[in-house]
Amino acid sequence: MKKALMHGHTAYMVTQFNLDNIKILQDLGYTVDVACCWHDDDSALSLEALQDRRKKLDEMGCRVIETASLRKIFNISELRKAYKQLKSEVEENKYEIVHTQSPIGGVICRLACRKARKLYGTKVIYAAHGFHFFEGAPLKNWLVYYNVEKHCSRFTDLLITINKEDYKNAQKFHAKQVAYVPGAGVDTHKFVASDGARGKIRAELGIDDDTCVLLSVGELITRKNHIQVLKALKIMKDQGMLVGPDSDERVEPKYKLKYLIAGRGKIEAELQEAIKDLGLSDYVQMLGFRRDVADVFAASDIYVFPSHQEGLPVALMEAMSVGLPVVCSKIRGNTDLITEGEGGYLFDSKDPQSLVLALKKSLADLPEVRQNMGEINMETMKAFDKQTVNAVMKELYTNIVGAVSNP
Template identity: 45%
Template sequence: MANNNVLMLASVASMIDLFNADNMNILEKLGCRIDVAANFSNGSITSQERVAAYRRELEVRGINVYNTPIPRSIFKIGDIINSYKQIRKLTKEKHYRIVHCHSPIGGVVARFACRKARKTGTKVIYTAHGFHFFKGASLINWLIFYPIERLCSHFTDVLITINQEDYSRAKTWHTCDVKYVPGIGVHTEEFRKESVDRVALRNELGIKESDFVFLSVGQLSVRKNHEVVIRALAKINNPKVKYLLVGFGELEDKLKLLAKDLNIADRVIFSGYRGDVRKILHVVDAFAFPSLQEGLPVSLMEAMSVGLPIVCSAVRGNEDLVENGKGGYVYGCHDVDGFAEGMSEIVAGKGYEMGRHNISVMEKFDINTVNKIMTELYKDNIR
């Protein structure tokens, strides 16, 4: 294999846009020519306008883009089969040195499709952004996803895990080279030095200067569990404590109705998708992250990097980042009273020292640390 062609693959385009820019820059510096395969039509967590713009950006850079119908549901068998055929054809034609795949379904499809290519020298790297089986996960998740991931590990050269629970579990399989990498890396210095007009942006978001604002960033979905924070907010008898949700999703109407039913509709702000999250982080007072499931959450790391105190759920990934009582407060996913207590403590003034602690914690998750690890990993697999 004389070429240095690399395929970067994920289920949806936003996974590559948001989480792999630095990886692609590293590969280009190493002399690799990159192709991208993902679903550019459906499923991205950013807006379709952003997806279209991202595709144009890639094409301007000379990167080949393959719109692959990888679904986010395991029940869309037709799309999975078509994606498998397309990726297998690509690997046969391009003789990739590396195929780096992401996301559960994309990772499974790619690894099955690359079985023959591996015999002729292609190295398959899979980044697990959080296994669907974990402590506390449903039995159905364990019955479906655990055997699939373990089987696919036999078709994997390097399995990258980004939290300690996944790393420990994957190491027991003894099927491939398992690496721990502390996330995708956060540009902590850039986030901290972001310039922002605090008064103007708070006005735009409908926030008064006297308000104390908790922020959540992410899809309005069952997995992100925003309901527990809304219910906790209703228990805090202070009209100046508010909750800002940045993102969109299928639960938006339900969450708005819940806030109305709890008589706090004027304290819950739905901003929709925003492209200026790093600025918003500088105009809020704390960060709420009540997810039911995480790998190693980027939005939480970004909030910590600017010194925000945290109230979050006690799940894998969150607990890798937030030490209860030091960087914030950690509670069970459905502990409304706990979230209300933690939020009240932060409003009362406990947040400043927590924010300073979080800035220190984020040094080990900084982009420079992660990029050094990924550079060596890519070098090892290009040789």
């Protein structure tokens, strides 16, 4: 029986982006093991969700290998432990394919596979979900991450990139093959709202029918930049633009809105404190982890995605797939998906005033304009549908086995 290893630095990474890849490998005749740090303190998943995903892997027949944490680059003892664990598993099991991902995890796993590539012909696939060097990134990112990625590409058989900028940069490296794949794919039929979802969710949250609902969904970490939305809303509030107890009746136009943040993560308490300190309790509501995201989408009017750094954001693609207009940061990955004034509006992720302008544009749009933007986004997502991505991945997995590894 052929064997493959799916490696990610966390359970979230493996189960959020790779269940389809595991199924593809199984359909190709592979027994698939999964290696990751299952109990990560910074997990974007609740304990219940983690248990559900572990059960899913068990049902798929995957053996789960629990590794040390690979989140922190300076935790040398954990990195060394993970390296030894992965090296031992790879050499003992003589996998035909090892599929790894994430900047730190991808480095450690590829280092651990060097001997197996030479002795057993193991093919190593590295999926870059967004290089840490990109246009506008700090110089230190280019000095460190660029050179590390370039070096590790020497023992990479297939380097997968998910946006155009990364694909261009990866072609300067030494991987045997570089491929562009349109992300992990989005299930364009996944988010089907229940009957009456819009009214039901709004009633649950105490939101009027005439309130414009802004929504962000995803992991609550600094990189996702939720704080910038709070700063922008603070500016709008201070300038009397928002309908509320402190609004200035002389200011026009005035916006009646509510910003919903769905998700969990390590800065959750920090965001709650910021909402309070900025006096935004009337305008912002944190929902925590939600299983009914489809219904929350249905209750919303504009999707806000303020992230500083992305590869090709699944959360944004999911919002686009249900027909929401978008206000998002003008960064790599986002600009592969959104063109200014078509599916939404772009802003500088470091400038809250830029976000204020983008929000004002979207809030001022007539309902039919927002609907048209949403339809554009749904059409865009057809090229990123899971079926399209899965067909590409199946071809890559099939072809790599016959390829000759780098020395």
